[in-house]
Amino acid sequence: MAVEQIEKDDIITVLKWPEKQEIKGRVTSVMLGTPAGWQGVYYEVLNGIYQGKRLFAFKPQIVANHTSHKTKPAQPASQEDKPILHAAPQGTNVKVNSEQTHPKDGSVMIRVPEGSFIMGEDFGQDYAQPRHKVHLSEYWLDRRPVSVGQYKKFCEESGHKPPKWSDVAKTAPTDEHPIVAVTFDDAQAYADWAGKRLPTEAEWEKAARGKDGRHYTWGSKPLYKVQPNLLKIVGKLDPRIVAVDVGPYGHEDLLTGVWEWCSDFFLPHYYKDSPRENPKGPEEGNRRSARGSNWSAATNIEGLLGERGNYVKELDSPVNEVTTFTREEERRLGFFSEMLAAFIRNSTPLKYKNEFGGFRCAMDA
Numbered sequence: 001m002a003v004e005q006i007e008k009d010d011i012i013t014v015l016k017w018p019e020k021q022e023i024k025g026r027v028t029s030v031m032l033g034t035p036a037g038w039q040g041v042y043y044e045v046l047n048g049i050y051q052g053k054r055l056f057a058f059k060p061q062i063v064a065n066h067t068s069h070k071t072k073p074a075q076p077a078s079q080e081d082k083p084i085l086h087a088a089p090q091g092t093n094v095k096v097n098s099e100q101t102h103p104k105d106g107s108v109m110i111r112v113p114e115g116s117f118i119m120g121e122d123f124g125q126d127y128a129q130p131r132h133k134v135h136l137s138e139y140w141l142d143r144r145p146v147s148v149g150q151y152k153k154f155c156e157e158s159g160h161k162p163p164k165w166s167d168v169a170k171t172a173p174t175d176e177h178p179i180v181a182v183t184f185d186d187a188q189a190y191a192d193w194a195g196k197r198l199p200t201e202a203e204w205e206k207a208a209r210g211k212d213g214r215h216y217t218w219g220s221k222p223l224y225k226v227q228p229n230l231l232k233i234v235g236k237l238d239p240r241i242v243a244v245d246v247g248p249y250g251h252e253d254l255l256t257g258v259w260e261w262c263s264d265f266f267l268p269h270y271y272k273d274s275p276r277e278n279p280k281g282p283e284e285g286n287r288r289s290a291r292g293s294n295w296s297a298a299t300n301i302e303g304l305l306g307e308r309g310n311y312v313k314e315l316d317s318p319v320n321e322v323t324t325f326t327r328e329e330e331r332r333l334g335f336f337s338e339m340l341a342a343f344i345r346n347s348t349p350l351k352y353k354n355e356f357g358g359f360r361c362a363m364d365a
Helices: 148-158 184-194 201-209 228-233 295-306 308-314 327-338
Strands: 011-016 021-031 040-045 054-058 062-067 099-101 108-112 115-119 132-136 139-142 259-265 287-292 346-349 362-364
Touching: 011 040, 011 054, 108 201, 115 201, 132 201, 139 201, 148 184, 184 259, 201 259, 201 287
Parallel strands: none
Antiparallel strands: 011 021, 011 062, 021 040, 040 054, 099 108, 108 139, 115 132, 139 362, 259 287, 287 346
């Protein structure tokens, strides 16, 4: 079984050396290449005396790939001359009775059914460890982040102090763009006005990952492997682009849009002791959780693509015919793309705001 055909969460059989013992395991990550040319997978053992341990298997040790959790890649987005507002593409698994339009602010809200999902991960960011199962009650979550137009209406009707609109316009120049440059208190005030609330970290992550523990809303592959050209729009917040960042329940732009305020106080290693049912975060703190797009990653991706013309000519490495990226570009894009994963946690002080931070609202079922 070629390593390139194996993805995270696949169930594989590994030949454990030197005993030549077959061990079944769940793949936690795939390593397609290092400067030394190593290939293989990290896996969590499911049977035998090694049960529960996380080990590494080289390519020759991988015997078979019995089952998988592969997600069909999204189709390339069609680009029209006229503006196209974000909309869930055809085929999204959202039932008609799973949506409602909120009477106060006009947001389309999507129902997330009660049930368990995989939260966190066993590798990568320390704050997101360990991978664990969480059960959530049914709730509703805005399909898209709150827009500039919606926030203007809130300020006009409630008398809330508006943000500095010139700061907002740097990245959100129209009423259709998501509101940015708002503090946690601003986001909370909007939610109160609308009769809603901010989502918990767990609610946000379930909307992004679904029940199968996927890395990204679209599946397990980084965006540059699914739709390379769309890397150019990460962090642009352009409402004219058809949404490709669509979660398993139909929520849009959770990973490639603004980072979003959550209701939880932030504690770095909260996942190690957090409740397994409806976790709401620590009872106090001086920072709040913020989830979603990692702007340093988006900036690095944009910079890498911007320099591709000269970079590819200088680098004496073969170009992959499928992805059209060199090996070094693959390494760099893979690193930055992982920072956009749905399990990555962020936090920020309560009074902090910038031109990339916004929010969406939730509501109890």
